[in-house]
Amino acid sequence: MQGKLIVFEGISGTGKETQARLLHRYLLRRGIKSHVVFHPSPELKEVLSQWRKTRKIDHVSESYFLLADRYNRVVQVIKPAIKRGEWVICLRNSLSALVYQGKTKDERAWIAREFARFEPEADLLFFFDITPEAAMARIMKRHKETGEALGKFETLGHLAQKRVAYQTVLKSMTHIRIDARQSIEDIHNRIIASLG
Amino acid sequence: MKRGFFIIFEGGEGAGKSIQVEILVSHLHEEGYSVVVTREPGGTRIGEQIRAITHNQENVDLDAVAEAYLMAAARAQHVAQLIEPAIEAGKIVVCDRYVDSSIAYQGFGRKLGVDTIRSLNALAVNGAVPDLTVLLDVPPEVGLKRRAKSRKGVDRLDMQQKDFYTRVYQGYLALAKEHPNRYVVIDASQAIEAVAQDVWRSVKHALLIANESTNV
Numbered sequence: 212m213q214g215k216l217i218v219f220e221g222i223s224g225t226g227k228e229t230q231a232r233l234l235h236r237y238l239l240r241r242g243i244k245s246h247v248v249f250h251p252s253p254e255l256k257e258v259l260s261q262w263r264k265t266r267k268i269d270h271v272s273e274s275y276f277l278l279a280d281r282y283n284r285v286v287q288v289i290k291p292a293i294k295r296g297e298w299v300i301c302l303r304n305s306l307s308a309l310v311y312q313g314k315t316k317d318e319r320a321w322i323a324r325e326f327a328r329f330e331p332e333a334d335l336l337f338f339f340d341i342t343p344e345a346a347m348a349r350i351m352k353r354h355k356e357t358g359e360a361l362g363k364f365e366t367l368g369h370l371a372q373k374r375v376a377y378q379t380v381l382k383s384m385t386h387i388r389i390d391a392r393q394s395i396e397d398i399h400n401r402i403i404a405s406l407g
Numbered sequence: 408m409k410r411g412f413f414i415i416f417e418g419g420e421g422a423g424k425s426i427q428v429e430i431l432v433s434h435l436h437e438e439g440y441s442v443v444v445t446r447e448p449g450g451t452r453i454g455e456q457i458r459a460i461t462h463n464q465e466n467v468d469l470d471a472v473a474e475a476y477l478m479a480a481a482r483a484q485h486v487a488q489l490i491e492p493a494i495e496a497g498k499i500v501v502c503d504r505y506v507d508s509s510i511a512y513q514g515f516g517r518k519l520g521v522d523t524i525r526s527l528n529a530l531a532v533n534g535a536v537p538d539l540t541v542l543l544d545v546p547p548e549v550g551l552k553r554r555a556k557s558r559k560g561v562d563r564l565d566m567q568q569k570d571f572y573t574r575v576y577q578g579y580l581a582l583a584k585e586h587p588n589r590y591v592v593i594d595a596s597q598a599i600e601a602v603a604q605d606v607w608r609s610v611k612h613a614l615l616i617a618n619e620s621t622n623v
Contacts, residue, residue: 266452267488269483269484271530275476275479275483275530276477278476279473279480283473322530324526
């Protein structure tokens with residue numbers, strides 16, 4: 212039997228990673244092996260953040276790195292796992308590129324076409340939605356508690372802008388909207404109920 | 408300010424690109440041109456790091472599509488950071504390999520498809536199309552023999568099979584045929600000096616035409 216591809220999308224501070232861990236554990240207890248896959252990979256994320264600071268990496272160059280990174284994940288991890296009947300929980304997928312990459316409409320259309328060459332379609336796409344203010348409050352809390360550095364999109368203005376971008380892109384896509392203000396348990400239960 | 412001029416050297420293994428780039432640049436300097444010399448993949452610090460990956464023998468199993476994206480990543484950085492600013496500043500940019508290398512090696516050589524590689528590179532190139540592409544034409548058997556004799560170590564791209572190189576070679580000839588206005592094909596099986604003379608003649612001619620058309 213084929214596995215499933217579950218995708219969690221949404222701006223920072225919406226609790227995607229927490230829910231991915233909970234879903235992974237839930238599936239494990241039901242005897243289903245699953246993989247949590249980050250996009251971009253943590254390795255690339257680190258390299259890009261350094262190169263932004265030290266090497267003035269061009270935004271187009273970044274898009275190509277994201278493509279190479281995702282392509283490798285899809286071919287080496289995601290597709291083989293699904294074929295083996297395992298599940299894959301993606302924290303972001305190529306949808307993020309449409310929201311975060313590309314300076315013009317044409318660039319975004321090009322990026323979408325390029326990812327579409329290899330990105331497998333999600334069985335379930337969850338959009339974690341929250342107001343920018345609530346997201347920012349959570350990001351600051353995490354920043355204070357764990358010392359995790361703030362990302363380049365983690366300002367109130369950016370969060371507001373990216374939320375609108377998500378809403379626009381998702382208009383034409385089948386997805387399940389998660390109200391990310393709810394408690395961790397409620398969201399977890401909502402996700403499980405959607406698995407069918 | 409007058410826009411500069413963008414010259415590319417293309418060709419298979421052992422065609423003598425690096426030496427011809429050097430000789431051409433010395434000619435251009437003598438004539439008083441301001442020249443930027445660069446290469447692909449490479450040309451920027453990010454590009455050189457990617458070159459280290461794509462040319463490392465240990466990565467002989469590097470997936471062809473991933474390789475194409477990495478090459479394009481290096482190219483996007485190269486165009487934005489170095490090539491486009493130099494051309495805008497009125498300089499002559501001489502580059503060892505460019506998009507047509509990707510088309511020849513990945514499109515023809517690795518059979519990913521010419522159109523696939525061309526559209527994959529569209530965003531990286533971003534309108535920076537060469538004014539002149541010098542194809543150093545040497546049959547793969549001759550080029551590979553030359554390469555083996557030279558003291559350069561064998562890199563990953565040298566280790567592919569012979570029919571791969573034949574496809575690359577045919578691909579270059581097809582590209583030259585497709586773009587007769589910007590391509591000049593030079594018989595690179597000649598002696599270095601003879602090749603250099605042919606190159607210089609073609610470049611001088613192309614620069615002359617470019618100057619005339621901007622002066623009208």
